[in-house]
Amino acid sequence: MQYIKHFNSYRGLIAGIDTKIPLINGAYTTAINFDNAATTPPFLAVLEEIMNFSPWYASIHRGAGYKSQCSSTLYEEARSIIGNFVGADPNKQEVIFLKNTTEAINKLSNRLVNLYPDAVILSTCMEHHSNDLPWRNKYTVDYINIDKEGKLSLRDLEEKLQHYQGRVKLVAVTGASNVTGYMNPVHKIAAMAHGYGAEILVDGAQLVPHASVDMLSPKNPGHIDYLVFSSHKMYAPFGTGVLIGPKKVFQQGAPDCPGGGTVEFVTHDYVKWLSPPLKEEAGTPNVMGVVATMAAIKVLKEIGMNHIEAYERQLTDYTLTHLERIPNIQLFNYHQDNHPKVSIIPFNIEGMSHDMVASILSHEAGIAVRNGCFCAQPYVQRLLKVPKEEVQRIMEDDTLPHLGVVRISYGLYNTYQEVDALLRILREIAENRSYYKEKYNKILDFG
Template identity: 50%
Template sequence: MPGYDQNKGTNRFRNMVVGVNAAVPLDNGTYTTGINFDNAATTPAFVSVEKEIHDFLPWYSSIHRGKGYKSVVSTDAYEAGREVIRNYVRADRDAAVIYTKNTTEAINLLACAMNQQKDDRDTVISTWMEHAANDLPWRDKFRVEYVEVDRYGRLDLNDYEAKLKKYRGKIRLVTVTGAANVTGYLNDIYLLASMAHKYDAPIHVDGAQLVPHVPADMRPAGSPEHIDYLSFSAHKLYAPFGSGVLIGPKATFEEGVPYCMGGSAIKLVTHDRIWWEEPPAKCEAGTPNLMGIVAMAAALKTMNKIGMQNAFEHERSLLDYAYGQMCNIPDIQLYSHPDKQESIGVIPFTVEGVHHSLISAILSYEAGIAVRNGFFCAHPYCERLLGYTAKQIEDIAEKNALFPGLVRVSFGLYNTYGEIDKFINFMHTIVDNKKFFINKYGNSRGLYNIKNEV
């Protein structure tokens, strides 16, 4: 298993990550080494990123407009980051690499640009499995058609092609997640791209869950498999401080007004006219998050050294191990099927008779294990997986009742089989002692107030 020494029971990637041995408090007053199984939300930082930030901080300064030495150093680092990103995802040399705060801002930026260039193409093809960041920005600008998922939560390719045929000539964009943040399913982005291009539609891939886990390749512009637009975030890639990126043809961003307006985006301004900079500068108004960009570039370099295929294979082995163990725990229902669709290391589940928010709290307070619960910002997808109708969800909202939801375990390249064993053992403890834990955490005098989480 790549990255894992079975004889020593250690993960060689583990010492590359900051904070993996940090002790966290438990309800009984003791401490234990924390286990982070919430990597689909945010990963810890690489040690290499921590060092790069520490080494660069003395040289931190303004970019582009300063003539001082530190400003020149900072500007060079800022621009060099684009090439690190471009090479990492094999983007075309003339593509715009635009810095953003995160994937959410990247997609909002793209939606703003697309809205100004409809050219009688007023339809966006999306899917039922999207994160809100790749759904909501399109709704007030386009007619959005959602590709169906099957009973396992996988994309229905027949429905996808049917929608491409039906709206051919009217499609401004196909926008789809590369990997689902709820189920971990990896979509065949090259097949989806080829099908979109066959029907004269460009494609955007939300790479927030894709790029941190599998080798990324946008393919050349002349290829049917070319990914026209790609977005992703650094905070899921072992780089803190909130940075992200949008990559796509410069022409998309040359016309119209930018999503955010201000300094750095302009060449010259009078009270009567604005001359905008060329992309990507046009799309990067204001003082940028330079430290976030330095962190992202350092993280991508480290990922290259590790080898993304090695990382994926290790995480896949963790997934297979954990999934097999979870199948044997009574009263647990699993909502992903990695045996039926290639997946990243994500497992959504529920425990019969115990609210998802309680499971998350019990794991944290009793065992020091961090997971995520709720709808994971992918509400329609989770509602569909759980079998709720739109009317049922409306009733829940109107009554201000507790939301249904799932618990999600998600792995990073530094996680270990030993951590999974501890999780599995404690899940057995929870299932075997439901009444005790519900009384301790869930009743009116409990230690935890159940609340709605998204």
């Protein structure tokens, strides 16, 4: 527990940390946010940097004015700062700014079509929809299996790479699951993929904010070819996503989103595209979002990603140890196996719906969690061991309750005192299920 005292001091870095919210009984309490896997609150330093930059904000790249030149310089400097944070090679990899991870994966799926016609893309059974759906309408997609505990099967990956005999061009895998928090051995997966002539995309949306990430040199067999992540999950709002990949890929062909800012010369009969990354960033770029991202990265580097990972892991282990002692709690990731995880804990209370439990936590204790399938429905269906026939029935009948679990997800600013508050209310709910079900069926019309 060596990081406890040290990390409690970092609560002061977060905007809105002492916000008071109403409870169902009319009292007010300090909000507790355990929904960081969806979106983190902003660093105060990020908001301050935005305010400091605002007087200099202007349209970039095509303006001769002094403010435009300042904004353009900062925007381009951001690429090296952000790339350095994850070990990208500035000589061989482009850093492209987009709205979020979802847009980044969609862009990549569009840009690879001409390079890899008739390709097989290997996604996995634990992916967010954003690393599954964009591949479906353009490629043959297959899914790397998971074991009974929800972890990725490297044996199945090897078998599929062998089966397709060189047709697999990309393995698209999450760095850390947004449902279970399980971290995948991305460098080992990369080496396996490269051994069969495939590349690797790592969805870093849940990994980059919580652990050190190094894409490694392209000369290393375990290097990451493509990395995507979102700033809003790393304490920087304003809507910026990042796509990092080989320069040679984006030098070829037309951008998937042509328009202003993507061209060097145009007639009605001819288009000369700008060089990447500019031709991949159509329209007026989100300079404010990029400034926010840089400011957040500065804070994260000052704290140290290894320290963040260690503290959040301790917080997660502490929670799991105590959750296991509460009756009627069903956990969906395993505590004793020492498999690397980011700070995510999925659970249910037996005999209660996930949406009811989440609502009770909010109304009774001011604790924000997420519930449902977290845009990873096939994975949650597997974790819940729901037969395909039942999934089909739920899909066809809108009156049936939707499948799901409750998700706790921590940030670097969360404390043991907040966790203890969660554990107290969960024990209260789990030991008095009938009372709370009756109460909330009446209040919120749960069926």
